[in-house]
Amino acid sequence: VILVVCLNPALDITHNVEQADWAGVNRPHRVHVRAGGKGVNVARTLRALGAEVRLAGLAGGGTGAELAQRLNGSGITLTLTPISGETRRTFTVVDESRGQTALFNEPGPAVSPGEYAGFLVSYQKAVAEAAVVVLSGSLPGLSADSYAELISLANSAGVPAILDTSGAALRLGAAAGPAMIKPNLAELSEATGRSLDPMAIDQVAVAARELGETVVVSLGPAGLLAVTPDRSWLARPGEVVRGNATGAGDAAVAGLAAGLVNGLDWPARLRQAVALGAAAAAAPAAGEFSPLDYQVHLTRVAVEDLGGSAPDVAELPRSSGSL
Amino acid sequence: VILVVCLNPALDITHNVEQADWAGVNRPHRVHVRAGGKGVNVARTLRALGAEVRLAGLAGGGTGAELAQRLNGSGITLTLTPISGETRRTFTVVDESRGQTALFNEPGPAVSPGEYAGFLVSYQKAVAEAAVVVLSGSLPGLSADSYAELISLANSAGVPAILDTSGAALRLGAAAGPAMIKPNLAELSEATGRSLDPMAIDQVAVAARELGETVVVSLGPAGLLAVTPDRSWLARPGEVVRGNATGAGDAAVAGLAAGLVNGLDWPARLRQAVALGAAAAAAPAAGEFSPLDYQVHLTRVAVEDLGGSAPDVAELPRSSGSL
Numbered sequence: 074v075i076l077v078v079c080l081n082p083a084l085d086i087t088h089n090v091e092q093a094d095w096a097g098v099n100r101p102h103r104v105h106v107r108a109g110g111k112g113v114n115v116a117r118t119l120r121a122l123g124a125e126v127r128l129a130g131l132a133g134g135g136t137g138a139e140l141a142q143r144l145n146g147s148g149i150t151l152t153l154t155p156i157s158g159e160t161r162r163t164f165t166v167v168d169e170s171r172g173q174t175a176l177f178n179e180p181g182p183a184v185s186p187g188e189y190a191g192f193l194v195s196y197q198k199a200v201a202e203a204a205v206v207v208l209s210g211s212l213p214g215l216s217a218d219s220y221a222e223l224i225s226l227a228n229s230a231g232v233p234a235i236l237d238t239s240g241a242a243l244r245l246g247a248a249a250g251p252a253m254i255k256p257n258l259a260e261l262s263e264a265t266g267r268s269l270d271p272m273a274i275d276q277v278a279v280a281a282r283e284l285g286e287t288v289v290v291s292l293g294p295a296g297l298l299a300v301t302p303d304r305s306w307l308a309r310p311g312e313v314v315r316g317n318a319t320g321a322g323d324a325a326v327a328g329l330a331a332g333l334v335n336g337l338d339w340p341a342r343l344r345q346a347v348a349l350g351a352a353a354a355a356a357p358a359a360g361e362f363s364p365l366d367y368q369v370h371l372t373r374v375a376v377e378d379l380g381g382s383a384p385d386v387a388e389l390p391r392s393s394g395s396l
Numbered sequence: 397v398i399l400v401v402c403l404n405p406a407l408d409i410t411h412n413v414e415q416a417d418w419a420g421v422n423r424p425h426r427v428h429v430r431a432g433g434k435g436v437n438v439a440r441t442l443r444a445l446g447a448e449v450r451l452a453g454l455a456g457g458g459t460g461a462e463l464a465q466r467l468n469g470s471g472i473t474l475t476l477t478p479i480s481g482e483t484r485r486t487f488t489v490v491d492e493s494r495g496q497t498a499l500f501n502e503p504g505p506a507v508s509p510g511e512y513a514g515f516l517v518s519y520q521k522a523v524a525e526a527a528v529v530v531l532s533g534s535l536p537g538l539s540a541d542s543y544a545e546l547i548s549l550a551n552s553a554g555v556p557a558i559l560d561t562s563g564a565a566l567r568l569g570a571a572a573g574p575a576m577i578k579p580n581l582a583e584l585s586e587a588t589g590r591s592l593d594p595m596a597i598d599q600v601a602v603a604a605r606e607l608g609e610t611v612v613v614s615l616g617p618a619g620l621l622a623v624t625p626d627r628s629w630l631a632r633p634g635e636v637v638r639g640n641a642t643g644a645g646d647a648a649v650a651g652l653a654a655g656l657v658n659g660l661d662w663p664a665r666l667r668q669a670v671a672l673g674a675a676a677a678a679a680p681a682a683g684e685f686s687p688l689d690y691q692v693h694l695t696r697v698a699v700e701d702l703g704g705s706a707p708d709v710a711e712l713p714r715s716s717g718s719l
Contacts, residue, residue: 088487088500095418095489096496104502135462142458162427164411164487166418166500173419177411177489179427
């Protein structure tokens with residue numbers, strides 16, 4: 074079982090309107106509601122790949138109930154710890170004639186120490202049965218070292234943990250020694266205080282090495298850079314796919330987790346992750362992808378071996394902009 | 397008990413943002429969620445006046461469950477018939493720096509004949525115990541003559557019905573002979589095919605007489621015009637209050653219903669309805685008002701007796717614009 078932790082899931086509501094009146098009354102011609110949040114997207118993609126998935130998280134209020142209900146029948150096993158706060162919503166307004174999308178993200182709920190303690194009990198039970206743990210997304214009203222704690226518990230149980238978050242949660246979580254960290258370029262830049270140019274792969278590799286032992290950096294449409302203790306690889310999609318960046322990152326994490334569980338070597342693992350990311354970027358909603366797209370992308374990913382190890386941190390100066 | 401029918405309630409979600417980015421990501425600094433829909437507002441106002449209120453309607457899905465939960469503890473007795481469709485949401489974005497409000501109204505749910513039949517059973521039981529029935533708001537996926545049917549059933553039970561709706565539901569409902577009809581000027585104009593000038597009270601009275609026997613027309617900040625078989629009255633607030641027009645209309649309906657149940661004469665009934673409307677217009681959310689505001693407005697309403705009866709329909713020509 075792959076355990077995916079989603080502490081701050083969301084109910085994603087999308088309204089499509091012909092042309093929005095931002096000072097008047099609109100009647101959306103399409104309303105779409107789904108369970109969302111990065112961990113939910115990762116779990117969905119893993120399930121579509123045929124993996125056994127357990128989603129562990131916090132859910133509360135009417136939105137929490139609706140979230141759980143909308144994941145019923147998805148094939149994902151749910152272990153949601155109830156909280157008295159209300160699971161957040163995201164509201165997306167798609168203005169079709171202007172080709173604009175506005176997103177309104179509600180803040181996450183408060184979580185009491187008792188509720189978090191309840192989650193920890195479920196988590197430890199779930200970790201004991203897991204082949205890998207994926208920790209995805211932001212923390213709601215929780216201490217920034219929560220992921221660090223979850224990673225330490227996974228390490229103690231001998232279960233590899235994959236971390237995909239940002240800010241202080243990323244910095245503190247990385248220090249706890251997860252098996253893999255998956256920042257994007259902006260998150261890596263913020264966590265290391267280095268301004269990074271996606272074209273300067275050496276610089277990016279240095280920053281990755283600084284963040285942790287095994288780091289896979291998503292470079293957006295340019296693919297993935299994997300820096301491991303032994304070797305580094307750059308995996309590029311056959312064609313540049315633009316689209317849903319959040320969905321692409323979450324799909325890549327799913328590919329990396331599935332590859333790890335299935336014992337794929339790094340080139341095969343990266344190939345799978347890049348192809349999933351490219352297929353997900355083209356899909357209308359995060360957590361979805363066309364299997365045919367995926368197969369096509371899989372044959373086209375180019376994986377380049379960058380050699381024995383990344384350059385040493387000392388070799389490159391920090392950018393002046395971030396010092 | 398006052399029975400309020402709300403066939404198309406809504407979960408009202410409001411996001412306040414500093415300055416909206418309609419092509420980007422926004423983080424609302426205030427999120428407010430409440431049960432809404434015209435009938436819910438009327439029921440809330442009646443409850444605040446101390447009346448015993450039963451709210452009968454349709455509710456389904458996660459939003460329906462949340463709606464019911466948010467009315468728990470309101471003191472309103474709920475008789476919600478479950479439907480398989482999902483209760484609609486309204487989404488309001490308040491752009492504080494621009495002083496603009498955008499409203500996104502989801503369409504109402506589909507209602508099956510079996511579900512409506514289930515509602516009718518509850519309705520007939522509730523009517524038997526009611527002193528008055530208020531029928532408020534739009535019909536979701538239901539036949540436009542549904543209010544006409546509900547009015548006929550109330551008439552058969554000897555319970556007066558007050559109708560507040562628009563379009564075909566108003567025209568067909570008016571023909572079924574409710575005890576009172578409460579259109580606003582636009583609804584009256586649409587239902588009678590007459591273009592109406594709020595300053596030309598005689599014209600408005602003619603149209604009202606055409607719509608039904610006892611009609612109270614809300615003139616917005618100008619107050620209420622009541623046309624009854626015996627006499628007509630014009631009730632004006634002491635000062636012009638602008639603000640929440642929907643809330644004001646719903647509060648006026650509550651005042652009319654409470655006045656009818658309490659046996660107030662027409663001038664007292666109108667005084668109460670106008671004062672409630674003025675107090676509600678100034679309140680931040682529909683269905684709310686400050687009791688102090690209400691008391692102040694109550695002393696200031698001016699009720700003018702317009703005489704024995706409204707002018708005959710034949711006396712005034714139809715406007716050329718609507719022929």
